[in-house]
Amino acid sequence: MSTPSRRSQRERVEESSRRLAEAAIELIAEKGYSNTTAQEIGIRAGYSRAMVRERFGSKEALLEVILRDYEGRIDVPREPDTSGLQRALAPILALRDFAAEDPRLLRAVLSLNFEALHDHDVLRGRIRAWLVQLADGIRKAVVEGQADGSISDHRDADEVGSELMATGIGYAYAWILDPRTVDFEAVLTRWHDLVAARLTGSA
Structure with a gap:
């Protein structure tokens, strides 16, 4: 042998x-x-x-x-051949795919994000900078989507971005708190469809 x-x-x-x-x-x-x-x-x-x-x-x-790997999987894509709507929704789909592929690692990294609340040194500044970057990417995608016609929702892009960030953080927290009662993949799929409908005016 x-x-x-x-x-x-x-x-x-x-x-x-x-x-x-x-x-x-x-x-x-x-x-x-x-x-x-x-x-x-x-x-x-x-x-x-x-x-x-x-x-x-x-x-x-x-x-x-650790954070670069996580952020690279969740970030707003910059491919020129995608619409603003696709870029705005991409982080939701990326988070859902991450949950499907490696839920244990994702829960751990999200827990690390929330740990920044208690850390006043490197971690808090690093997580804050990432959240600002992600929110700015979503805001720019919404502006581009409104310009290219893929997004018909004409609310202020900052408002849309802040709403998406807050909702995503809330869903993540609920999942970390009790993963047995929260089907994170299903929640993110429904959220994606709802946001897509609202941004395109089909809700």
């Missing part, structure tokens, strides 16, 4: 990076960002105390990697 081939260096790096990221999210959700050390993250992930420093350089750098 042939023996399974050994994993490549790249595969080992990817696995260790993911395990460190998951351990960091879990610990921050349990203890808070400021109370979580790089050494604890390495141990929780099953590695040495120095693994975070060896792989990422610092706890802050690991956090940046």
Whole structure:
């Protein structure tokens, strides 16, 4: 019998990076960002105390990697061949797809976002900047949709963007609080359809 081939260096790096990221999210959700050390993250992930420093350089750098990956999956797309309506709705669909593909990781990252309420250092500023960026992307998409005719709702784009952000945060919080009673994918699908109908005037 042939023996399974050994994993490549790249595969080992990817696995260790993911395990460190998951351990960091879990610990921050349990203890808070400021109370979580790089050494604890390495141990929780099953590695040495120095693994975070060896792989990422610092706890802050690991956090940046985690948030960039999450934000890249949820952000408003910039493809020129999509309508303003499609771009405005894209974060809802991306969040739904994320929930379907990796609900455990998404709940952990969303919990990390809410942890920013109790953190006055790096985490709060980082999350605030991301939310501002996302809201601005939605606002611009609404303005573009009103200009290209894909959105017939002529309310102020800032109002629409703020409403979408607040609603999305509320749904996320309800899901994190009790995932057994909230079908997040179904909720996001219904919300997407409702927003699409309102923005196109078909509601």
